[in-house]
Amino acid sequence: MEFIYYFGDVFSPLSFLLLLGGTIGGLILGATPGLSPTMAVALLIPFTFHLEAVQGLILLGAAYTSTVAGGAVSAILLKIPGAPANIATTLDGHKMAKQGQGAKALQLSFLASAAGGIFGVLLLIFLTPLLAEWALAFGPSHLFWLAILGVTVIGSLDSASVVKGLLSGCIGLWLATIGFDDIMGAQRFIFHPSLGGGINIIAALIGLFAIPQVLTMFAKGRRTEGAEVIEVQKHSVLDATRELLRRPRALGIGTITGSVIGLIPGVGGQIAGLVAYDQTKKFSSEKEKFGKGHSEGVIAAEAANNAMVGPSLVPLLTLSIPGSPTAAVLLGGLLIHGIFPGSDLFDNHPDVAWTFINSMLVGQVLMCLFGLYVAGLAARVAQVPQSVMAAIVLALSVFGAYSVQSSMGDVYVMACLGIGMYFLERFGFSAAPLVLGLILGPIAEANFIQGGMIADATVGKASYFLSGGLNIFLIAVVVASVAYSAWMELRTRRYTTKEEAQA
Amino acid sequence: MNRSQHILGSGLVFAVGIWVAWVSYTQQPAEAFLFPRLIASVFVVLAGWTFGKAVMGLSKVGSGISRTMFLNMVPGLAVMLVYVFWAAKALGFYTATAIGFFILLSLYDPAPHSEGKTWLRRALITAVFVAVMYGLFAKLLSVYTPREILF
Numbered sequence: 001m002e003f004i005y006y007f008g009d010v011f012s013p014l015s016f017l018l019l020l021g022g023t024i025g026g027l028i029l030g031a032t033p034g035l036s037p038t039m040a041v042a043l044l045i046p047f048t049f050h051l052e053a054v055q056g057l058i059l060l061g062a063a064y065t066s067t068v069a070g071g072a073v074s075a076i077l078l079k080i081p082g083a084p085a086n087i088a089t090t091l092d093g094h095k096m097a098k099q100g101q102g103a104k105a106l107q108l109s110f111l112a113s114a115a116g117g118i119f120g121v122l123l124l125i126f127l128t129p130l131l132a133e134w135a136l137a138f139g140p141s142h143l144f145w146l147a148i149l150g151v152t153v154i155g156s157l158d159s160a161s162v163v164k165g166l167l168s169g170c171i172g173l174w175l176a177t178i179g180f181d182d183i184m185g186a187q188r189f190i191f192h193p194s195l196g197g198g199i200n201i202i203a204a205l206i207g208l209f210a211i212p213q214v215l216t217m218f219a220k221g222r223r224t225e226g227a228e229v230i231e232v233q234k235h236s237v238l239d240a241t242r243e244l245l246r247r248p249r250a251l252g253i254g255t256i257t258g259s260v261i262g263l264i265p266g267v268g269g270q271i272a273g274l275v276a277y278d279q280t281k282k283f284s285s286e287k288e289k290f291g292k293g294h295s296e297g298v299i300a301a302e303a304a305n306n307a308m309v310g311p312s313l314v315p316l317l318t319l320s321i322p323g324s325p326t327a328a329v330l331l332g333g334l335l336i337h338g339i340f341p342g343s344d345l346f347d348n349h350p351d352v353a354w355t356f357i358n359s360m361l362v363g364q365v366l367m368c369l370f371g372l373y374v375a376g377l378a379a380r381v382a383q384v385p386q387s388v389m390a391a392i393v394l395a396l397s398v399f400g401a402y403s404v405q406s407s408m409g410d411v412y413v414m415a416c417l418g419i420g421m422y423f424l425e426r427f428g429f430s431a432a433p434l435v436l437g438l439i440l441g442p443i444a445e446a447n448f449i450q451g452g453m454i455a456d457a458t459v460g461k462a463s464y465f466l467s468g469g470l471n472i473f474l475i476a477v478v479v480a481s482v483a484y485s486a487w488m489e490l491r492t493r494r495y496t497t498k499e500e501a502q503a
Numbered sequence: 504m505n506r507s508q509h510i511l512g513s514g515l516v517f518a519v520g521i522w523v524a525w526v527s528y529t530q531q532p533a534e535a536f537l538f539p540r541l542i543a544s545v546f547v548v549l550a551g552w553t554f555g556k557a558v559m560g561l562s563k564v565g566s567g568i569s570r571t572m573f574l575n576m577v578p579g580l581a582v583m584l585v586y587v588f589w590a591a592k593a594l595g596f597y598t599a600t601a602i603g604f605f606i607l608l609s610l611y612d613p614a615p616h617s618e619g620k621t622w623l624r625r626a627l628i629t630a631v632f633v634a635v636m637y638g639l640f641a642k643l644l645s646v647y648t649p650r651e652i653l654f
Binding site for chain 2: 046047049050160161163164166167170171173174177181183184186188189214215217218219220221222385386387388390391392394395396398399402403406408411412415419423424425426427428429444445448449452
């Protein structure tokens with residue numbers, strides 16, 4: 001119950017103001033198609049340099065929570081999911097809006113998001129310290145395998161192609177080695193003066209997540225946006241609350257599915273929403289209403305995608321394994337303030353850890369309260385032409401990358417990585433494992449070197465890294481995640497081929 | 504449609520992989536390249552596999568870039584490259600941002616170019632945006648950016 005001691009810190013004037021700003025800004029950004037939560041959080045990181053670690057994390061956490069919920073606004077009113085996590089919301093949400101129940105759908109989505117989100121953060125509160133204690137038993141070999149696990153799990157589960165996902169992770173791990181070696185001081189892969197200090201994580205994050213979006217918007221050309229906002233008529237919040245309480249099954253399935261999926265590293269909100277929607281439909285007595293504007297579809301999808309936010313931070317805050325790409329960006333936000341996840345975070349910076357987690361709890365309530373009022377404005381923002389959005393994101397990326405350490409080199413690195421990532425994405429590579437490789441690379445290398453030294457003085461490298469219960473367990477999870485993803489990929493291919501053959 | 508694109512893309516990645524492996528295994532001191540060697544070995548194998556699949560026409564994931572997409576993107580990409588690699592430093596961040604923003608808006612805004620009102624709106628949006636960026640970065644965050652001409 002340590003978290004209660006730090007609850008008051010959330011309400012210090014600056015922290016609360018940042019929480020409020022992050023929540024409202026996140027709702028608006030989330031509603032904007034093309035601006036993913038990951039990109040929104042990455043673009044916000046430069047603004048946290050001038051803040052205390054805890055205040056910076058509050059801002060990032062609020063943006064993470066509310067961008068996921070804000071995505072429902074454009075999903076319901078425009079039929080364009082603000083983020084991949086809101087895909088399932090469009091199925092019934094937009095139909096409800098077309099039937100004149102837009103306000104009701106929005107209210108249900110925010111209420112369900114808050115309910116799911118609060119449950120998810122409570123899981124985060126109670127599971128994190130237990131896992132952090134457990135993490136104390138980890139030695140260098142285990143930490144090395146954990147870092148590799150983080151890259152391979154996201155590489156294999158988050159990508160359409162297992163090989164390309166793992167290759168993306170390898171590219172990220174290689175990028176992390178650029179610069180001067182920590183132990184020998186040797187130069188590694190410095191083929192341009194801008195790379196002398198290595199690749200700055202924040203500049204890389206901005207480039208890898210923002211620039212591909214900018215180029216995607218450019219690639220659409222001078223297209224007139226066809227999306228039309230459906231007008232929202234008034235609806236009583238009390239009635240929406242009653243409706244939510246009348247659908248405990250959808251709320252329960254959504255919340256539990258989202259929480260469980262959030263705990264699995266690499267499985268994002270998109271899957272949480274779709275699985276919850278599917279399960280709720282299976283167990284519903286009104287199956288035939290799904291897809292035609294049924295409130296249960298909205299409740300399940302939104303409860304799930306916000307319930308996964310808290311649990312996705314459990315492996316991040318305890319084992320340094322981000323549960324989602326956005327959590328990976330948050331890890332970057334932690335590291336730039338010199339804070340390392342795990343027992344260090346809870347033993348040496350409990351004020352930072354608990355105030356951040358508590359702020360996410362308060363943020364869920366604020367998100368629900370403001371969501372209902374900001375929804376109309378957010379829907380208007382979602383109509384901003386892509387030309388304006390692309391130019392804004394590009395300028396923010398340049399200023400954000402430069403402000404990291406006032407270096408043009410970081411701007412060049414940001415642009416090069418971003419342009420390269422756009423083309424790689426077009427060929428099936430994925431940014432998330434690449435970022436994970438970049439972030440976890442130094443952790444993997446430090447523990448590989450440290451473990452190697454211990455091994456040389458004791459049992460030898462092979463025995464040190466490949467034996468012992470925990471090492472074998474971690475290696476087994478790495479192998480299992482790759483094998484499972486490869487099997488799923490093969491199965492999908494086979495089905496696709498069969499369908500193609502029949503067509 | 505995009506077999507040659509897949510070959511080109513995965514070929515470039517494979518070439519980078521070979522270069523990384525070559526540097527890792529040839530540069531000294533060897534101790535500093537222990538971890539890069541480990542990565543490079545996996546990198547080369549995976550990149551070789553991907554390239555081989557592309558050559559055999561078995562690459563299924565990734566839709567490549569169509570001609571229309573590429574032609575749409577080229578003007579924006581060119582403006583972006585000039586803005587990032589030359590104008591931002593040579594003209595100063597705010598001047599370059601104002602010019603770059605206005606050009607991008609003009610290139611991709613679906614509103615008709617023939618109307619004076621459209622140009623006025625674009626200029627107004629640019630001015631407001633640059634003012635917000637100036638307030639945010641120069642005043643609020645005190646980030647000192649290169650300022651070569653104007654401000």
